[in-house]
Amino acid sequence: xxxxxxxxxxxxxxxxxxxxxxxxxxxxxxxxxxxxxxxxxxxxxxxxxxxxxxxxxxxxxxxxxxxxxxxxxxxxxxxxxxxxxxxxxxxxxxxxxxxxxxxxxxxxxxxxxxxxxxxxxxxxxxxxxxxxxxxxxxxxxxxxxxxxxxxxxxxxxxxxxxxxxxxxxxxxxxxxxxxxxxxxxxxxxxxxxxxxxxxxx
Amino acid sequence: xxxxxxxxxxxxxxxxxxxxxxxxxxxxxxxxxxxxxxxxxxxxxxxxxxxxxxxxxxxxxxxxxxxxxxxxxxxxxxxxxxxxxxxxxxxxxxxxxxxxxxxxxxxxxxxxxxxxxxxxxxxxxxxxxxxxxxxxxxxxxxxxxxxxxxxxxxxxxxxxxxxxxxxxxxxxxxxxxxxxxxxxxxxxxxxxxxxxxxxxxxxxxxxxxxxxxxxxxxxxxxxxxxxxxxxxxxxxxxxxxxxxxxxxxxxxxxxxxxxxxxxxxxxxxxxxxxxxxxxxxxxxxxxxxxxxxxxxxxxxxxxxxxxxxxxxxxxxxxxxxxxxxxxxxxxxxxxxxxxxxxxxxxxxxxxxxxxxxxxxxxxxxxxxxxxxxxxxxxxxxxxxxxxxxxxxxxxxxxxxxxxxxxxxxxxxxxxxxxxxxxxxxxxxxxxxxxxxxxxxxxxxxxxxxxxxxxxxxxxxxxxxxxxxxxxxxxxxxxxxxxxxxxxxxxxxxxxxxxxxxxxxxxxxxxxxxxxxxxxxxxxxxxxxxxxxxxxxxxxxxxxxxxxxxxxxxxxxxxxxxxxxxxxxxxxxxxxxxxxxxxxxxxxxxxxxxxxxxxxxxxxxxxxxxxxxxxxxxxxxxxxxxxxxxxxx
Numbered sequence: 001x002x003x004x005x006x007x008x009x010x011x012x013x014x015x016x017x018x019x020x021x022x023x024x025x026x027x028x029x030x031x032x033x034x035x036x037x038x039x040x041x042x043x044x045x046x047x048x049x050x051x052x053x054x055x056x057x058x059x060x061x062x063x064x065x066x067x068x069x070x071x072x073x074x075x076x077x078x079x080x081x082x083x084x085x086x087x088x089x090x091x092x093x094x095x096x097x098x099x100x101x102x103x104x105x106x107x108x109x110x111x112x113x114x115x116x117x118x119x120x121x122x123x124x125x126x127x128x129x130x131x132x133x134x135x136x137x138x139x140x141x142x143x144x145x146x147x148x149x150x151x152x153x154x155x156x157x158x159x160x161x162x163x164x165x166x167x168x169x170x171x172x173x174x175x176x177x178x179x180x181x182x183x184x185x186x187x188x189x190x191x192x193x194x195x196x197x198x199x200x201x
Numbered sequence: 202x203x204x205x206x207x208x209x210x211x212x213x214x215x216x217x218x219x220x221x222x223x224x225x226x227x228x229x230x231x232x233x234x235x236x237x238x239x240x241x242x243x244x245x246x247x248x249x250x251x252x253x254x255x256x257x258x259x260x261x262x263x264x265x266x267x268x269x270x271x272x273x274x275x276x277x278x279x280x281x282x283x284x285x286x287x288x289x290x291x292x293x294x295x296x297x298x299x300x301x302x303x304x305x306x307x308x309x310x311x312x313x314x315x316x317x318x319x320x321x322x323x324x325x326x327x328x329x330x331x332x333x334x335x336x337x338x339x340x341x342x343x344x345x346x347x348x349x350x351x352x353x354x355x356x357x358x359x360x361x362x363x364x365x366x367x368x369x370x371x372x373x374x375x376x377x378x379x380x381x382x383x384x385x386x387x388x389x390x391x392x393x394x395x396x397x398x399x400x401x402x403x404x405x406x407x408x409x410x411x412x413x414x415x416x417x418x419x420x421x422x423x424x425x426x427x428x429x430x431x432x433x434x435x436x437x438x439x440x441x442x443x444x445x446x447x448x449x450x451x452x453x454x455x456x457x458x459x460x461x462x463x464x465x466x467x468x469x470x471x472x473x474x475x476x477x478x479x480x481x482x483x484x485x486x487x488x489x490x491x492x493x494x495x496x497x498x499x500x501x502x503x504x505x506x507x508x509x510x511x512x513x514x515x516x517x518x519x520x521x522x523x524x525x526x527x528x529x530x531x532x533x534x535x536x537x538x539x540x541x542x543x544x545x546x547x548x549x550x551x552x553x554x555x556x557x558x559x560x561x562x563x564x565x566x567x568x569x570x571x572x573x574x575x576x577x578x579x580x581x582x583x584x585x586x587x588x589x590x591x592x593x594x595x596x597x598x599x600x601x602x603x604x605x606x607x608x609x610x611x612x613x614x615x616x617x618x619x620x621x622x623x624x625x626x627x628x629x630x631x632x633x634x635x636x637x638x639x640x641x642x643x644x645x646x647x648x649x650x651x652x653x654x655x656x657x658x659x660x661x662x663x664x665x666x667x668x669x670x671x672x673x674x675x676x677x678x679x680x681x682x683x684x685x686x687x688x689x690x691x692x693x694x695x696x697x698x699x700x701x702x703x704x705x706x707x708x709x710x711x712x713x714x715x716x717x718x719x720x721x722x723x724x725x726x727x728x729x730x731x732x733x734x735x736x737x738x739x740x741x742x743x744x745x746x747x748x749x750x751x752x753x754x755x756x757x758x759x760x761x762x763x764x765x766x767x768x769x770x771x772x773x774x775x776x777x778x779x780x781x782x783x784x785x786x787x788x789x790x791x792x793x794x795x796x797x798x799x800x801x802x803x804x805x806x807x808x809x810x811x812x813x814x815x816x817x818x819x820x821x822x823x824x825x826x827x828x829x830x831x832x833x
Contacts, residue, residue: 012575013577021382022217022382025217025382025383025384026217028217028384029215029216029217029384034384035217035382035383035384036348036349036381036382036383037381037382037383038377038380038381038382039380039382040324040376040380046577046578046579046580046617046620047575047577047578047580047799048575048576048577048578049575054382059461059464060461061347061348061456061457061458061460061461062377062454062457062458062460062461062538062539063349063377063378063381063382063383063454063457064377064538064539066461066465066538066539066540066543066556067538067539067540067556067558067561068556068558068561069556079572079573079575080575082568082571082572083568083572085564085565085568086561086562086564086565089556102573102802103573103574103575103576103578103799104578104797104798104799104801104802105573105574105575105576105624106573106803107793107797107801107802107803108624108625108793108794108797110574110624111573111574112573113573114571114572114573118571119571122564122567122568122571125564126561126564
């Protein structure tokens with residue numbers, strides 16, 4: 001039985017961060033694993049930063065990932081991945097969707113958005129394993145841009161480190177979506193899975 | 202297989218849920234029959250969950266106009282022998298404080314539970330008050346869960362304990378319980394449904410000074426019984442380690458962090474631990490046993506040193522020479538974490554921390570300046586943006602006429618529109634509490650000379666806006682009160698309220714209009730406008746400000762999120778706007794700088810509209826001086 005496996009999903013309100021953590025949690029329970037997690041709702045959902053932690057294992061008690069103990073950081077948005085740099089250690093894996101969501105504060109000149117190079121350079125100081133992918137584009141290939149989050153979920157499984165069975169998560173996806181939308185999401189999952197698996201090889 | 206839901210499932214089955222759903226499940230298992238609440242993060246999902254299954258389970262669930270009323274509704278049910286729950290966020294308990302302080306005197310007949318959702322770190326609140334102090338003041342015993350599972354179990358037990366001891370109980374949740382997720386093991390659902398019975402009992406229910414004097418000793422007696430009983434409740438657990446010099450007293454969620462910390466430090470067998478599930482009253486016998494067995498104690502609890510002070514009092518009373526640490530090593534501010542508890546324990550045991558926190562901190566500090574500021578913002582198409590703009594333009598016009606040094610003042614309130622305090626709107630000069638905008642405006646009117654334009658939302662108006670409105674009329678406060686009526690309690694998840702025409706359980710009901718209430722309260726200037734007609738809205742607000750005496754403008758437009766959902770249902774197409782690049786000079790930036798709509802973005806020097814975000818409200822087209830913004 002797995003002792004502790006920590007996943008942090010970060011992004012912007014509306015990107016479907018919470019949905020992925022719900023799917024992970026349900027699948028973990030189906031696989032008879034212990035799950036803990038937490039997220040910030042309320043103020044944060046109106047286009048603000050969103051983070052959701054999912055922790056699996058026998059030795060997990062608290063809802064938050066302790067500093068430096070994240071196994072995989074899933075960044076649905078590059079700067080939001082960077083914002084959570086403190087959860088990383090050298091052995092953490094980072095998966096980033098390269099599609100940028102610029103906050104309105106940049107438009108009104110109140111802040112600046114870092115370059116992709118800056119983001120990667122900084123993240124590289126914390127972790128040596130960073131996988132990048134244009135998840136929105138992959139989702140489009142699968143049939144819907146709305147499945148971007150499921151592409152990232154697939155990529156998370158593509159690390160081949162997760163204690164949850166692939167069949168279980170796919171079944172959970174099928175249950176969660178209406179029959180009409182399930183195939184697109186399964187395709188998105190498979191493409192994300194493959195993209196990450198190739199990259200981490 | 203039938204899908205397992207919050208209202209089904211048999212004992213032993215496991216379900217992955219949000220903490221607040223677990224709390225609702227606990228109430229369902231206890232056979233709660235009445236649940237009342239006012240929405241507030243992080244508590245709203247409890248009542249939403251209960252409302253969703255109310256008819257199926259034969260319960261009565263309501264969104265009350267405010268927390269005081271919610272608590273009174275639950276109290277009435279308890280008086281009649283029915284199990285009842287009142288849920289609210291921590292600051293909501295302040296609103297319910299009046300009946301709460303006498304509820305202890307009354308005691309409970311039907312199990313009565315108050316759910317207080319505290320918010321350490323003030324993630325979605327105006328302060329981070331610690332409601333265990335309120336419980337102490339009212340002789341209300343407190344259960345504080347360490348996990349999502351325990352939150353469910355405690356909620357189910359709280360009703361039984363309340364009936365067993367004839368006293369109201371508080372369950373103190375925190376954001377990282379209510380908005381945590383985890384797997385829970387289900388218990389049996391009680392199908393018992395009692396018929397409420399009101400038995401006249403003046404001595405217990407009619408509070409003149411005489412009854413206060415009669416009932417206080419009885420309450421104290423009940424509380425003494427609870428004080429003894431908590432020593433054997435399963436939520437308090439003492440684990441003594443042989444030869445341990447350090448003891449940790451961990452309250453509520455801090456217990457989970459403590460378990461992880463001692464594992465991380467690899468000192469599990471070297472410290473004694475007292476898990477506290479009832480911070481009020483403390484299990485004194487267990488505390489004494491721990492204090493007598495160790496040299497040093499660390500009290501781990503979130504926010505104030507509530508348990509710490511009581512433990513110090515116990516040690517002092519019994520002359521136990523033990524050094525007690527708490528807030529000297531752990532912060533009073535913000536939520537705790539495994540790291541914070543680990544560092545405190547490492548400090549006391551001189552253990553080496555498992556991770557080099559200092560280098561992680563350094564990297565984080567170095568990263569901070571690179572990060573763009575991403576505050577939550579008003580949604581694209583939000584009518585509040587238009588109202589804020591109209592208030593600003595109208596009030597500045599009046600201020601200009603009054604003199605060059607005069608600046609309008611904007612008392613603001615609690616709700617989505619609070620997000621407009623960020624630039625570029627900067628729409629609020631004060632935000633303090635529910636309904637505070639009108640009250641603060643009333644006070645300002647008597648001490649400063651400036652246009653005073655207060656605003657609050659429809660749900661907030663019904664909650665706490667009516668008494669200060671009456672006050673403004675009665676005391677002749679020359680202020681303008683703008684009610685931003687978007688037909689929703691939007692910030693907390695679109696719960697219905699008296700202005701929506703339907704109830705928590707989905708039944709149709711009367712629809713109250715703020716303008717009717719304002720007129721009935723004696724306001725002589727009342728106008729209703731559509732904020733998306735900027736010219737009309739601005740003119741009406743300007744007239745209201747110039748009106749001598751209190752004036753009300755209802756700025757009515759459905760919440761953009763609800764509107765988008767309804768359009769989708771009706772299969773109505775959203776027609777976004779676009780910038781005609783031939784007409785836009787790309788330099789004026791008026792649309793962006795005046796409105797700060799997330800759909801308006803710069804692409805190099807070009808101003809463009811993100812068609813996937815734009816809802817077609819047309820506000821930017823109205824402020825563009827070049828008429829360069831047009832529908833697609």
